[in-house]
Amino acid sequence: MTFQEFNFNEQLLEGVLSMGYTNATPIQEMAIPVILNGDDLIACAQTGTGKTASYLLPVLNFICNTHKHQTTALVLAPTRELAQQIDQQVEGLAYFTGISSQAVFGGGDGMAYEQQRRGIQNNVNIIIATPGRLIAHLTSGVLKFNDVTHLVLDEADRMLDMGFYDDIMRIVGYLPKKRQTLLFSATMPGRIRTLAKNILNDPKQINIAISQPAAGIDQQIYRVHDQQKTPLLRMLLKDANYASSIIFASRKEIVKSLYKELKHAHIDAAAFHSDLQQGEREEILLRFKNKKLPVIIGTDALSRGIDVEGIDLVVNYDVPGDPEDYVHRIGRTARAATTGTAITFVNDRDLKKLKSIEQLIDKPINEKDLPEELKGIEQVREERPHGGPRHDSKRRPNRYKGNKPRPAAN
Structure with missing residues (x-):
């Protein structure tokens, strides 16, 4: 299926094609129509399948067609690196649309925090955030989510692994109850189902090659x-x-x-x-x-x-x-x-x-x-202080092996 077949906004499609996108991946082909239809979604797909574009494109299309000039979409991600990468992908896909975005994450200096605050106050269309730093902006009162129509949780399983469940639920409390919620995860353990039950409304479900490495x-x-x-x-x-x-x-x-x-x-x-x-x-x-x-x-x-x-x-x-x-x-x-x-x-x-x-x-x-030259490297064992064997020692191998007695101490 080609991206022209999704009938995206012309300016959005121009950005998609300029980035070299031609044919949709399986997760994109299945998820994009569901999201365009306005349904909540649980999508399980392995890394490297194109899942980021599968939720960004329909969200960007919605913003293009409604001419929103406020914060319309919130994307939650587990790490600053992922948040930045999503922000960069928004910038590329939305290049010809005028849609704005802001990555919000911790770990930077005061200047980074101030830049994030200014972006929020300018009502960027999409905020991509790690939960902890987002809560800091919410509690400061500078951030309002009254107009958010789309919530995306990317790599939701990783966020739960990192202990963000309570933060996610706290953030959801700031959002309008009437919204479209999209949950993307590489795995689908029971706690993901629990989270989905609490924040999604009658979601559609998509599973793409769960836990299977790419064939290549x-x-x-x-x-x-x-x-x-x-x-x-x-x-x-x-x-x-x-x-x-x-x-x-x-x-x-x-x-x-x-x-x-x-x-x-x-x-x-x-x-x-x-x-x-x-x-x-x-x-x-x-x-x-x-x-x-x-x-x-x-x-x-x-x-x-x-x-x-x-x-x-x-x-x-x-x-x-x-x-x-x-x-x-x-x-x-x-x-x-x-x-x-x-x-x-x-x-x-x-x-x-x-x-x-x-x-x-x-x-x-x-x-x-x-390789033959590595087979002669001897395994070294060293006693831990409390008696357990240590396998990662870098001390020299014992030169006295077999039946050869160790020299007596003087």
């Missing part, structure tokens, strides 16, 4: 122990022809450590984590998006906060604890019908996690042979 992803695993992970990562990044790569680790401490390791190996990379200033985070994402930075390292917060096409490689340095997070991570590659590679490092402790992932995606993941 070449999924691979390497069986490793912890001391083999970083050397393997260096080999993958140096030896293979990957122009754009994302490395996911479980904690920001590992992210920082990997950054130092790759920098020492003369691999151009950047660490993306919460200790960075907002400006630093934005600069990293911009460089990565513009293909000026080949490697970015981050935690799961990055998996839902980045929308970049043309990513060749995703590496799971650590297996995620939740199988759904695996799908989100590898969904950063093979977007928009392209292809990509997703490699996961699996140690003995992660075998149960791997099994859960394979059950979720309903197929085994191809295991690759470890």
Whole structure:
């Protein structure tokens, strides 16, 4: 189905076509008519399927046709990065319409807060916000939602994971009861159903390939122990022809450590984590998006906060604890019908996690042979202070193995 077939406002369609949009993705083809018809909607679709445009386009079309000059739509997002990306997409799609938008999020300086406040006071058409910062503006009295006709919750499951349920319900209390509410989520756990029941009115439902990675992803695993992970990562990044790569680790401490390791190996990379200033985070994402930075390292917060096409490689340095997070991570590659590679490092402790992932995606993941030069790297174990084994030590391997006795102490 082409975008001309939706009968969008001419100025909006001009913006859509100028961005290179021609044929609608399945989620767009199914969701846009429902939203244009005015129905509430629950839509479940994996990352990289075009869901942002599937709700933005009908909302923009409504604003175009009603000539609204006040805040008409509110989009809630879990992270500042996603809020900014949605705002940028509004700017591109609505370029010829004169529709205005404002991203509202925390983490910036006083100047950023003041800029957001001015945008709100100027009655921008669309506000894209993280829940916490939005509540700050609501309680200050500067923000009024009397004219809002559309509420969108993007990545609602992630917002609930981050503990935003009470904030969402508080925000909904400021909105007119008569409105169109759209809930988009990559997963559909029971708490999402509860939220939907409380804020939606007789919603239509759409499910698109729930929890299934895109067909264009070449999924691979390497069986490793912890001391083999970083050397393997260096080999993958140096030896293979990957122009754009994302490395996911479980904690920001590992992210920082990997950054130092790759920098020492003369691999151009950047660490993306919460200790960075907002400006630093934005600069990293911009460089990565513009293909000026080949490697970015981050935690799961990055998996839902980045929308970049043309990513060749995703590496799971650590297996995620939740199988759904695996799908989100590898969904950063093979977007928009392209292809990509997703490699996961699996140690003995992660075998149960791997099994859960394979059950979720309903197929085994191809295991690759470890390069010969890495097989000689010995696994190191170190006793924790309280007796538990430690697997991530960097101390030297024990040179005295087998039956050879350790020299007696003097």
